[in-house]
Amino acid sequence: GTTWGTVGNENDLMFIDIKCGEESFYSHWETDTIVVSNYSCNETGYESSRVRTSGGHYLEFDFGGQKSYARNSAVCGDVINADNTLTGDLINCSGSYAIAIQNNGKDFTLDCAGFTIDGNRGTTDGIYFQNGNNVTVKNCKIQEVEYGFLSWGNPRNSLIFNNTISASARGIYFYDGDYLYMENNSIIGNTIYNVTSYSGILVVRGYGFNTSNNLIYDVDDYGIYNQYGRNHTISNNRIENTTSTAGSGIRMY
Numbered sequence: 001g002t003t004w005g006t007v008g009n010e011n012d013l014m015f016i017d018i019k020c021g022e023e024s025f026y027s028h029w030e031t032d033t034i035v036v037s038n039y040s041c042n043e044t045g046y047e048s049s050r051v052r053t054s055g056g057h058y059l060e061f062d063f064g065g066q067k068s069y070a071r072n073s074a075v076c077g078d079v080i081n082a083d084n085t086l087t088g089d090l091i092n093c094s095g096s097y098a099i100a101i102q103n104n105g106k107d108f109t110l111d112c113a114g115f116t117i118d119g120n121r122g123t124t125d126g127i128y129f130q131n132g133n134n135v136t137v138k139n140c141k142i143q144e145v146e147y148g149f150l151s152w153g154n155p156r157n158s159l160i161f162n163n164t165i166s167a168s169a170r171g172i173y174f175y176d177g178d179y180l181y182m183e184n185n186s187i188i189g190n191t192i193y194n195v196t197s198y199s200g201i202l203v204v205r206g207y208g209f210n211t212s213n214n215l216i217y218d219v220d221d222y223g224i225y226n227q228y229g230r231n232h233t234i235s236n237n238r239i240e241n242t243t244s245t246a247g248s249g250i251r252m253y
Contacts, residue, residue, distance in 0.1 A: 002057040004032075004049060012057045013049040013088070020045050039063070050115075051075075051088030074099060083108045086140075089116040097128035098145065101135060103155075112140035112163075119145035121169055121196075126150075132158055143167045148192070154181035162189045169197040171219070175204050179230050182206040188213055195219040200239070203229055216249075217241050223249040 004013035006029055015034055018025045020041035027036045047070070051057065057075075061068045074086055076093035079100045090098055098117045101110060110127075117126050117140055126142035129135070129151040138161040142148045148165030149172045165171050171192040174185065182205060192200040192214065200216035201224045203209055209232040216223040216239045223239030226232055229252075239249035 002059065012053045014052055016048040016050055018047050048087050051090060053091065080110055085111040086113050086115040089118065091118045093117065093119040093124055095124060097125040100128045101132050102130055103132040103135060107134040109136040111138055114139055114141065116141040116143060118143050121146055129155060134158060136161065138162050146170065147173055149173065152176055154178060155185055156181065157184050159186045159188065160190060164191045166194045168195055171195050171200040173202045174206060177206050179205055179207045184208045186210040191215045193218045199225040205229060207231055212236050222251045225251045227253045
């Protein structure tokens with residue numbers, strides 16, 4: 001079963017907070033239980049824990065004898081196709097990807113809320129994105145993976161915003177799309193550094209991409225590499241310390 005506590009890394013979960021809206025409640029620890037006396041909430045209530053081990057973890061909530069159960073918002077290997085906000089880190093993810101995104105015909109957002117997605121470089125991609133339309137991925141810290149973000153197919157009107165990718169082989173990659181269907185995607189406000197094998201951002205084909213306001217440094221190839229794209233906008237990016245043989249921060253091919 002799931003183990004948890006209030007300090008250290010020895011448990012599956014480390015308790016952080018219980019809130020009603022933006023208000024935190026006083027709580028105390030009693031025999032493997034977090035107790036909030038006289039709990040009452042007229043807004044949305046939240047329990048937050050930091051995830052210390054991979055896999056699904058479950059908590060029981062007891063409201064004066066009325067019980068309910070909850071699982072982590074996402075676990076390593078999850079496939080997400082609706083709005084999802086992480087409430088803890090995903091650590092030591094293995095397999096092909098930490099999280100996969102598959103579009104189900106509606107707009108949705110993956111908000112990592114500043115939590116970390118951590119994998120195994122050489123085998124595991126951070127976020128794998130396949131044919132997603134109108135999807136936003138934001139506020140993720142992705143590290144120790146093969147691809148920080150990998151899109152394979154023809155996403156449209158999607159936004160990759162305010163993510164940090166580090167200690168990976170590759171940064172943000174949009175692969176193998178075409179000019180007609182992979183269009184109007186945006187890569188904005190991300191930080192990418194310590195990329196050890198290839199480019200920080202790579203877009204192959206596509207139409208109408210907006211790549212702007214990204215910080216890219218310490219990468220082992222081009223900062224931004226655009227292959228065969230049409231009507232792409234690349235603006236206000238800061239690129240430092242790239243080691244491509246051509247010596248270029250941005251390459252258009």
